[in-house]
Amino acid sequence: MSSSEATRVPGLPPRFLVKIVLGFRRWLLALANAMVPPQLPLFELATGIGRTHMLGTAARLKLADLLADGPLDAAQLAARTSRDPDAMQRMMRALVTVGVFALRRDGRFANNRLSNGLRSGRVGTFRDFADYFGSASNVNAWADFDGTLQTGKNAFERVHGMSVWDWFDRHPEERSVFAAAMGSMTQLDAPGVARAYPFREVRRVCDVAGSRGALLAEVLVQHRHLSGVLFDNAGVIATAGPLLGARGVADRVELSSGSFFDKVPEGCDAYLLKNILHDWDDERSVTILQNCRRAMKPGHRLLIVELVVEKQETAGIGPLSDVQMMMVCNEGRERSRADFARLLQLSGFQLSRVVPTPTLMSIVEGVAA
Numbered sequence: 001m002s003s004s005e006a007t008r009v010p011g012l013p014p015r016f017l018v019k020i021v022l023g024f025r026r027w028l029l030a031l032a033n034a035m036v037p038p039q040l041p042l043f044e045l046a047t048g049i050g051r052t053h054m055l056g057t058a059a060r061l062k063l064a065d066l067l068a069d070g071p072l073d074a075a076q077l078a079a080r081t082s083r084d085p086d087a088m089q090r091m092m093r094a095l096v097t098v099g100v101f102a103l104r105r106d107g108r109f110a111n112n113r114l115s116n117g118l119r120s121g122r123v124g125t126f127r128d129f130a131d132y133f134g135s136a137s138n139v140n141a142w143a144d145f146d147g148t149l150q151t152g153k154n155a156f157e158r159v160h161g162m163s164v165w166d167w168f169d170r171h172p173e174e175r176s177v178f179a180a181a182m183g184s185m186t187q188l189d190a191p192g193v194a195r196a197y198p199f200r201e202v203r204r205v206c207d208v209a210g211s212r213g214a215l216l217a218e219v220l221v222q223h224r225h226l227s228g229v230l231f232d233n234a235g236v237i238a239t240a241g242p243l244l245g246a247r248g249v250a251d252r253v254e255l256s257s258g259s260f261f262d263k264v265p266e267g268c269d270a271y272l273l274k275n276i277l278h279d280w281d282d283e284r285s286v287t288i289l290q291n292c293r294r295a296m297k298p299g300h301r302l303l304i305v306e307l308v309v310e311k312q313e314t315a316g317i318g319p320l321s322d323v324q325m326m327m328v329c330n331e332g333r334e335r336s337r338a339d340f341a342r343l344l345q346l347s348g349f350q351l352s353r354v355v356p357t358p359t360l361m362s363i364v365e366g367v368a369a
Helices: 015-034 040-045 050-061 074-081 083-097 127-134 136-142 144-152 156-162 166-169 174-198 214-222 241-246 284-294 318-328 338-345
Strands: 206-209 228-230 253-257 270-274 299-305 349-356 362-368
Touching: 015 284, 040 050, 040 206, 050 127, 050 136, 074 083, 127 174, 136 156, 136 318, 144 156, 144 349, 156 166, 156 318, 166 174, 174 214, 174 270, 206 214, 214 228, 214 253, 214 270, 270 284, 284 299, 284 338, 338 349, 338 362
Parallel strands: 206 228, 206 270, 228 253, 270 299
Antiparallel strands: 299 362, 349 362
16 A cells, blocks of 8 residues: 555645636537637647546556656656657657656756556556556557447447456456555545535444445545445455554554445445446445345435436536546546436435535435435
């Protein structure tokens, strides 16, 4: 475990301010696009696959880490990564063109604000996400986009002959990258989730498929009266101890292993599901929710932490994340408030409220009927 996993994220700006800034950014981009020939922004969009590969490669080679101690030229970067100097020069120049890394007058490359987001050992680093999005398995699935547009079925299984989860089981190195990427996201989201929801109203929380416990640990740190259960598969649970110990909550957490398609632990009055349902179609999502309901008493709470994306929404990362779920996961999708209400009702819950957090995530609260 890196030391960053035990570090709390600094305070996040209010959600309304985040939305204002993102809206201003969209307006500036729209203004810029309106002032140039349409072929230019269309060229930039059409070459997105190149940016995906270059960013993924830069992340995999840890180029931002190599530049952390100061600028280097392409030949130095190539020598330290066993790559071709000319190809490295051209890739780095292209990344500078799209705003990642900086090129100094002396010809050396340096980190900038965006490339610093790719550095290892930092809370919320994007390095693992860039590595995952640029992986051959992910990119090859996207190459069959039209097949998904024709059938509505995810491309990953069609291209690779197995689900993404089975793929991870057979390629543990990619599973580790994906787990690290999701952990980085949780590091950013967890403080806001722990602050936004009135956890004083509950006593014992189960984090369902909670990985190594980053979210549960943050909730317990901020709410000292709580105890928790961390539930995931046995291999993941076996790695949770160091993080929970570093956060000082190990003595308040019970570890439990299994599959949420079979059952979840009983004995808690609140159950957390963070970024779980968007991986699955409605049928399998209902199965997960029904298993949670069987473990709960009437009045107990289910807290679904996900993006809430309305049908006509075009702002933020939700619509893009939705298509990623469609392409790679098991007919997964980002859902609207009405979608969540329907799934909850089918599973023995009633939608109680949707609690915004300082990040783009929301907490959809269902109460066991």
